[in-house]
Amino acid sequence: NMFPPSQDLEPFPTLEKRMAIYDENAATLSIKAIEDCIAGQLHKSEITHLITVSCTGMSAPGLDLQILEAMELPATLNRTSVNFMGCYAAIHGLKIADAFCKSQPRANVIVVCTELCTLHFQKEATADNMMSSLLFADGSAAMLIQADEHTGFRLENFYSEIALKGKKDMSWQLSGTGFLMTLTGYVPDLVRSDFNSLVKNAMEASGRPAQDVTHYCIHPGGKKILEAIEESLQLTKHDFKHSYDVLRKFGNMSSASIVFVLKNILEEIKETGQSSATIFGAAFGPGLTMETFLATYE
Template identity: 65%
Template sequence: MSKIVSIATGVPLYKHKQEDICNFADTIYCTNATDSRKMKFLYGHSGITTRYSVIPDYSSAACCRKFYEKTDDLEPFPDLEKRMECYAENAGVLSVDTIKKCLNEKILPAEITHLITVSCTGLSAPGLDLEIMEAMNLNNNIFRTSVNVMGCYAAIHGLKIADVICKNDKTANVVVVCTELCTLHFQKESSIDNITSTLLFADGCAAVLVQHSSSAQKGFEIKNFYSEVEFKGKKDMSWKLSSKGFLMTLSGYVP
């Protein structure tokens, strides 16, 4: 068996109040007082107080925007290339900071034997795994793999891989790091999918250190995994690439 011996989370620099994000969304999505009232109702009942982003614009005046244009309609709107540039600038830094907190004197960076990166909000090659290795000066022969574009379930899949590794290697020190920069993919067309995703998602990172259960470190034992695929719901939540960013479908049937 294996166990999680350390967990850490990290957030980017910019902290936005939900009401400020609501005001930003209101100026883009709403064309009349009725739309604004509905928008404020949704945000007010979201149960969310604050969210974090690598983009400062969601609580800034239009004249102070750094990522989006200062125009009323945000045109020219950021394309996929600009969004991926922002991902490349921020994902690695956030991941490294979170991994360092996760290790927290449990092990040294040089003792990491396996690195698993998880993300569905940005892609590049060389990827996040190599960026982390270089920034942390990890051994250049460690095992590494990436779980990409599996959405919310991806972290569990990363843990499955870590569990298999540790069951077969009692000396393994496996780091799983999940980094998502969802706010990079804001879309300005007024659709239920766009409004819902803008209402809910944010940017952040989580990292875990997984070892064999015989490790002297205390932790949470991983006993088993179980999942089933329900194909009839495959259209209820999707994530597709486009020239203007990643497009989300988020049905009301998703619990």
């Protein structure tokens, strides 16, 4: 138990203690996610690249080396760590994996996103602390990205924008008792005003009209953010059902969340026998950064 059995939770856990708990647990969750991901598809010895994604803990040697050692992966494994970028970092991980696959025709890249958000509970009854405690959760998810030509899911393009006017409205800062989250009520307003143009700009950069999108894979950052996107695109809650489903069942798991949403979308495409689909993905983080991807399924 991280917290003492005192009424005031004192002595309150230090950042050092929280990071020790992260080190004890993050690798186990990550390995389970990786094993589930590659089961029946790839032997662990065939993994050529490992990309670890996390904003809730870090050390050196870190999560990447813990996974390599525990899974007995080759010492020649290419490792990349995406740290402290927030909820949009899974898309950044996908972007790196895509670059590896384009440059190395035999690449088998694992992207694993592991977040232990609840480690950073703060006891002061501020709006930011209460919101963080209610919204954020723990989770881990892995993806296998391959260079070989396979039918099915294919990454097509990436696009990002930064709304610097929202720089102070979403932040993630270090403190002596953990990481401190700031997420103001202005974030949904920023998303509402900018998201429609973000989609148009991203699709234009891909050489595709926005009307081509059949599925929206949106990071479930919160109910108000999803509602703001609905209003901006003039769509309905049903169009974002997978985002709502993940938010309802698991909460906001930071970078891992959008991977859960993507999994649900791909399962629906397969189960309903759709011959093709165009998936637009988006997530948000400090900056205010809006990161997107475009993918197809055939």
